[in-house]
Amino acid sequence: MRKSESNRSEQRLERLKAVAKEAGVKLTHQRLEIFRELAGTEDHPDADAIFRAVQQRVPTVSLDTVYRTLSKLHDLGLVTMLGPQRDGVRFDANLDPHHHYVCVRCGLVRDFESEELNGLRLPDALKNFGSIVDAHVEVRGLCAECQKAAESNRDSAPKQKREPREDSTP
Amino acid sequence: MRKSESNRSEQRLERLKAVAKEAGVKLTHQRLEIFRELAGTEDHPDADAIFRAVQQRVPTVSLDTVYRTLSKLHDLGLVTMLGPQRDGVRFDANLDPHHHYVCVRCGLVRDFESEELNGLRLPDALKNFGSIVDAHVEVRGLCAECQKAAESNRDSAPKQKREPREDSTP
């Protein structure tokens, strides 16, 4: 349960190479190191942490290359970003147990409830990490609106800011 | 399942008042409106969205008051922030199904796996929101290190930036 750790990194690197070739994306030294850093850690570093780590091996690397690379890797579907994180931090005044549906395209977040999910049993091993305050399910997908948008604009709006939805009075 | 919507807002407002009084926090017009906005919406707005909404009713409100209020509400345990969001966006190169343990204090994120959780059944109603790409569990708690820190410094470091953990070579 421990020895396959480095193998995973290898596999991920192989996959990176395959996907990059497929997409006609160049695999530079920097990109390799940035991805290697991410693929080899158990943490979930942010851009700056990756930057500092990679910098030790590639002193000339720049922070904006890290950003651009991570963005590219994300576009290629090789890395994910944690949380809804469309723009700024999002707030929730709902203190009752509930779960989230998040649109990966526009960042829409919707609550949903489920007795079944509220009561899910967590692995005992979690205790090793620390105490548990709360657990909820995060479902990701393409919201109905974005599905429609994706059908018509096959590519024109892959990333937009947010839909403020000032008025929701149809 | 629909008519209690506005009641919920009411309940939350009541709770706000109770907690605020308990904590000796003043309930200003601005704070009321900011909280009301958050308590009354199904979205999970960010600070700016709340600002724009509140601004329509309280034209003199300022964005920094919104930030300060949200921060205070969070300290009072009346609102939560979505995602790990300690500092910047965090990345993940693990594409296999997995789940996250997040420390609410230091922002540490750890993967864990669970066949049981991988296979959880989601409510059909989710389909109404849109397509489903992936679902995972987010467990929040206090990590072991932060528990220790909290024991000694009963209050000295309620919020720190992150633990870069430059070297993890024990």
Add this chain to the structure above:
DNA sequence: CTCTATGCAAAAGCTTTGCACGCCA
């Protein structure tokens, strides 16, 4: 050799902070 990716630097956002005034308790 061509065209993408990089580095630098500056800009653009988001969030926080210092200070003097205003307002709730």
Add this chain to the structure above:
DNA sequence: TGGCGTGCAAAGCTTTTGCATAGAG
């Protein structure tokens, strides 16, 4: 009235972008 909360403005960060150069394919 006293002291917390607000508004304003400016600073601090994170993230993005323009441009000339360097390097992968």
